[in-house]
Every structure is written in structure tokens, then in C-alpha cells.
Amino acid sequence: MTTDASPADAPQSPRPGRITAAAAVVAAQGVVVAGLGVTMLVMLLTGSRADDTVQALTGAATVLALAVLPLAAARGLWLLRRWSRGPAVIVQLMALPVGWQMAQNGGVWLATGAVIALTALAVLGFLMTPAAAGALGVGPHGPRDA
Numbered sequence: 765m766t767t768d769a770s771p772a773d774a775p776q777s778p779r780p781g782r783i784t785a786a787a788a789v790v791a792a793q794g795v796v797v798a799g800l801g802v803t804m805l806v807m808l809l810t811g812s813r814a815d816d817t818v819q820a821l822t823g824a825a826t827v828l829a830l831a832v833l834p835l836a837a838a839r840g841l842w843l844l845r846r847w848s849r850g851p852a853v854i855v856q857l858m859a860l861p862v863g864w865q866m867a868q869n870g871g872v873w874l875a876t877g878a879v880i881a882l883t884a885l886a887v888l889g890f891l892m893t894p895a896a897a898g899a900l901g902v903g904p905h906g907p908r909d910a
Contacts, residue, residue: 779844780899786890787841789883790852793859794834801828846901849891859884 804824808817834855840848859880867877890896897903 778899779842780893780895782890782893783841783844783896783899786852786887786896787838789887789890790834790841790855791838793855793883794831794838797827797834798831801825801831841900844899844901849896849900849902852887852891856884856887 801824804820804827808820808824833851837848837851837855841852863877863879863881863884865877866873866880869877894903
């Protein structure tokens with residue numbers, strides 16, 4: 765049994781472990797944000813939310829829309845797409861102040877904020893390595909745009 769794989773299906777280069785880890789963490793972040801948006805939507809539909817309906821629907825739609833960026837970035841990292849590094853870094857830079865603010869509230873929020881901040885720092889560390897930059901084709905040794 766043989767498979768006919770086109771050259772476009774073949775991987776460009778092996779994916780470094782740090783990019784694999786970054787893609788997994790960014791995907792998990794996107795899934796958590798999407799889960800929060802779905803939860804907000806379910807709370808609205810079941811009537812367990814006392815907010816204004818338009819405000820609650822707008823909030824749920826905004827959170828669901830925000831989940832698209834990390835999910836798209838994770839897919840791009842997994843496929844070693846050059847464009848994916850920027851959105852992944854932006855998501856992490858947005859997550860750092862969120863984690864800091866949550867940690868300021870203490871208790872369970874301290875742990876949640878610490879997890880958010882530490883995962884953001886880890887992803888930033890993974891993506892700033894020369895191996896990651898080379899695999900994604902960015903940096904001084906990456907291909908030049910014509």
C-alpha cells in the first residue's frame with residue numbers, strides 16, 4: 765500500500781520541540797478563552813446572568829472573537845508558518861498584564877494569574893530562540909522578502 769503525497773504536503777523542515785511546545789500552549793490558551801466565551805453565552809441563554817442582554821451578548825461575542833487569534837497562531841506555529849510568530853507573541857504580551865492583575869487579587873486568583881503569566885513567559889522564551897526563528901524563517905538568517 766503506497767500513498768501519493770505531493771511535495772506541498774511534505775514538511776519544510778523538522779519542527780523544533782520548542783515550537784511544538786509553544787504551539788501546544790498557545791492552542792490551550794485559545795481553547796480556554798473560547799471556553800470562557802461559550803460559558804458566557806450559555807449563561808446568557810439560560811438566563812443565569814443578570815446583566816443587560818445586549819451587553820452580555822457583546823461580551824460573549826468579543827471573548828469568542830478574541831479566541832481566534834491564539835488558535836490561528838497555534839495552527840500557524842504547528843505548520844511552521846512565518847506569519848504565526850507575531851500573533852503568538854502579541855497574545856503573550858497581552859496575557860502578561862492579565863496574569864499580573866489577576867495575581868494582585870490573591871487567593872485562587874493568585875494561582876490563576878501565576879499560571880497565565882508563567883505560560884506567557886514560557887511561550888515568549890520558546891519563540892525567541894534562534895532555533896525557533898530559523899525554523900519559522902524569521903530573523904537575520906531567515907529568507908529575505910524580495
